[in-house]
Amino acid sequence: MIKSLYVRVVLTYVAAVSVGLISSFLLSQFVVKSYGDQFIANLQEELTRDVAILEQGIRSNGIEQAGALLEHKGYAKKYDIMLYDSSRVMKVINGEGASDLFIISDQVVRFVLNGETYRGRDVSPSELVIGLPYEEAGSRYALFIQASEGSMSAITTKLLIFALVVNLLVGCVIIIIGAKYLVRPIRGMKAATEQLARGEFDINLEWSSRKDELGQLARRFNYMASQMQQLEGMRQTFVSNVSHEIQSPLTSISGFSKALRHNSLSEEDRVRYLSIIQQESERVSRLTENLLKLASLESQHHPFSPRMYDLDEQLRQVVVASEPLWSDKSIEWDMNLSRTKIKADEDQLNQVWMNLISNSIKFTPAGGQIRISIMKNIGSIEVRITDTGIGIPEEEQVKVFERFYKVDKSHTKSKSGSGLGLAIVKKIVSLHGGTVVLQSNPDTGITVIVTLPHVIS
Template sequence: MNFVAIIFLLMVIVLAFFIAMLFLVNHFQLLTPERDGHLFPLYFIIFLSLVIGAALSIFVGKRILQPIGDLRQAMSQVAKGDFTIQLSEEKQMEDVEELYHDFNLMVKELGSIETLRNDFVSTVSHEFKTPIATIKGYVQLLQNEALSPAERGEYLERMLEGTQQLTHLTDNILKLSKLENQGLGLDFQGFRLDEQIREVILFLQPKWEQLNLSLDLDLPRTEFYGNEEFLYQVWLNLMDNAIKYSQKNSSIHVHLQNTESEQIITLSDEGIGMTPEITERIFDKFYQSDTSRKTKGNGLGLALAKQIVELHQGRIEVKSSPDQGSKFKIYLPNNLKNS
């Protein structure tokens, strides 16, 4: 619109100028053959027309066509995979400035997506590579006929652990993909929330008994409307993490609070805790605070839990300090059935 307005205004000015020139020529009879140099005004008008036309062409070329050409070249670079290119937004017409701003923003977003994709591929490749290499190594060892039955059984057990790790990783990736693609198309139904949490605790009993952990449970009877399958995964991931990072002979606290508008589930441990930097990134996909990978896991559990809670229109919060344990709070609204 600015471009059209400018061209229209220039045309009006030029038209008014030529009308004024023709009026002067006619008024003073400058083009009469009887007058000496009567063709000079005509030559002057032609010359002035050329100057004005050239000025308009330069203006349009520099202010409108050149920015479009620069944008075309920049888009060609982006098409080749260069997401670092940025266009200067200064000293441009308002519409061109907005166009450049949107282009720069798009390139930044594409660069971020490309970085995430590369990180995802790199991390998944690393996660798959470790158990596969382990399984391959024990397969080679099993080819030794001199192995004792005890050694053979130990190697088979290690191979089984590797396959379970691969299964757990693929399951989590598939669940995240399902959540991201299906979104709010999850199947909601009524179930006992307190019983579900107890089932998870019983399922993980071998793990917390091995560390001699004591459990402080406060789970009043609670009817809830949501996706039973995925919420089970939330409690499983949170409880498994609490056990994994707890000290021997410590305690885990699981409380369920019923309110009129929501259910509040609090799960806290007395484990190693986390720094503020780790706490900020704990829900990122594939993020692991233990870069040495001494602890089992693939950095998907908490990301999966957060996404499930958000699909139930809830939220999850965490508070933690090093050597002081961690406390997770999950808020689930009660009005999902009517939403």
């Protein structure tokens, strides 16, 4: 199977030329075979008729006036006149030189000198030459009139033009058919791009099964359309999630603000309502802050300042800073942190550890345990954070890194969060050339594995 568009184009051109030449040859042969004899016969009749006129004029005006007679009758380009004397020496009366078109043998010359008339058709139907016995001033001559090379060349030129026209027509037909086959997918892609411009992403180009460059382009186009369709879905989901995440706290703030207007509220209820308003305001603030942080990380202008620092000490400081979150839950810590130097953006990785450790604390029940360890490999550093929390279903573990994705689809406030923390974690780790994955523990809980390049300098 031909897998290259380049080869297809070349073969189409070769086929057009080859078929055109073969068709020209066959049609020319057919024309010559079908009409050649009739054409030669017509030329012989014309030559016989013209020779009778020329013979009469030559006998009346003399052999020396034969050239002028040809010019006067308009036969100069059609015929050549040759004269043989009794010694069979040729004298060209008209023409640049002796014509090689029809070779006149010595036997034929003697035949005409003996007073006989020679016609080429007696030897070959295609010989356009006539020999006449001629006497002048008591001398006997053999006068031959034959079709000139110019007239025969004109016939050959016409036949060649006919062959070229046939070749051109056949070649054009093949090129048109081939071009239609080659251009049709491109026209389809043009229409598909217009669909994309209108926001219609449900596109599937049917010729994607082709093995050539157009097939590859169609497959890439289908893939691009599917990705754009997914992006559009993600955009709509993003807008929906942002609207939900913002609308929920705003509704609470609005509702409790109205409730505070009632004078009948007790001081205890008033304080509780104000506390809820404050919490919801902080929730909106965290959401907008995370959205701005994620947008900044995804831009090409976000500052990235790697430097060498102690990774183990950074993890310890994050645990200490999180004490208000875990002290009331009596969480037990198991930290295996060997001294480790890493070259990275300290502020960004601090955000990663804060998000991951906060999640572990949030979903680990009272009296649970969280383990943090560092493992140094060749060319990489692996940080593991393992908790004994509620865990995440295996089918959900890849999706938790998507924006606003929550394992709890109800968006309840029992476990507050915007669903952006892990998306920020994955983006920061990716910017450092690392990876982050989740693993389910045998019993409960989850293990987060962050792998970062280990650059020694």
